[in-house]
Amino acid sequence: MSLIIQVSELHFSSDDGIKVLEDIHLRVDRGEMLFLVGPAAAGKSVLLALLATQIPPQNGQILVHGRNIARLSRKKGFELRRRIGFLPQGFTPLSKTVLENVIFKLRTLGDFQEQAEEKGLAALEQVGLTAKLTLPTAELEPLDRVRLGLALAICNEPLLLLLDEPFEGLEPGDRTTLYSLLKQIHSGGFTVLVATRGPLPTVTEPGYRVIQLFEGRVKEQ
């Protein structure tokens, strides 16, 4: 399997000097599904934001798709960001209908209306939102909101999917449903990295890797 993420000697401090990540080493293979588990303020969100090129790295090396993100030009940075589907923590959709949300993203990435509708419908079908296309997002259940976030993340067919706390605020039953959905998306060929405080519903299944992060350090792989 080819490598999709390689992190070496990664350090990161907040604006006020607090160490958020310390000496992180991480390798993720293409097609892998990985859970980054740790308590609040363990540095999971920062690590994901760094991998998603949303914040610039300070020390250490991050290679995503073989590209050192610290050395990317602005233009190349945007290009790489388009190949990464990112669901941020506490995702809130646009005040539009479900389908319009996905179309908005695809249109702003340069797709024409017909193409955007086609891709959007395919993504929404993949996450099980076909029956709620015209529903305003304000009326969505928490699980459906996460489904929409996932559809937004996968609609432009990225190579890597980064999900920050997708289980947050969900009922246990919904967590299990979402977990099944993630497995389904992963089986569709995506590399998936999920940051969560846990607990994971059926994380003992083979084929998925779990990394424990604690106070900015990798505690256990």
Next chain:
Amino acid sequence: MNTFLFILNELLRAINTKSGGLLAVVVLLIFSFLALFSSLFLLGVPAPTHGDTGPLLASGEVAAHLSPRLSPEAVQDVYLEIREWEEVRQVNFLFTQELEAGRGGGILRIQARNLSAVASLLERLASIPAIVQVDSSTTPQKRVLSLSTPVRIGLLIGLATSAFASLIVSRRGFGELLTAFGKEIRLMHLSGTPERTFQPPIVALGVLCGLLASLLLIVAVYLLHFVAVSHPEALLRSASGLVESGRVLALSLLSLLLGLALGGLIGAVGASLTGSRKFQPLS
């Protein structure tokens, strides 16, 4: 619809009462700026000279007042004679009743071929017995400046103030609009849409404000122009620029360019706000 128009359309849909109100104020401020700018051109020119009852004359024009006792045939003879002179480009006959009811005779409005020809033209006209009076716009002692220095300074201060105020208000207006459009901006940042894709529609919105203000001004100037032309007696002596040939058209084009430039500047100020921390997805 391409990406630019799609985002512009979404941006227009995000305009709410508050941001819409502020942008309307911006349009009025740009209009004020352009109106003050136009005043410098319309009011700040030497007023063409004219007799109490004569026509308004542009540079290089001469008015020959004909004797009221002339027969129509005699008037035509004079007209045809003057039209053949080499100093003359064009001759128009005006009824003096157009300028003052109850007054007899007529006026030949003569356009000299060039400014240097005016002096000899005046001399030749004065030698014709049928002409009782000659007026010229190029007679230096008759020229008056319609704007005093304090008024000019006042206009310039007004110009600077309205330009500055429009920038300040537009910053607030765009701030409100982009806050309403904030989720969309954050999503675009998150998904890798470059700023060069979503900033031009914001600049275009500023340009639209400038265009709207320019068009308002052009309509106002042309309305004044038509009033001035159709009712010369009602024309403010100091607004003689309204009837000077080509000036209204030139001013309209200049105002349009200036309005678009100021609108673009305002839009650029608005677009620069998208880089602020509050529009970053992980702020």
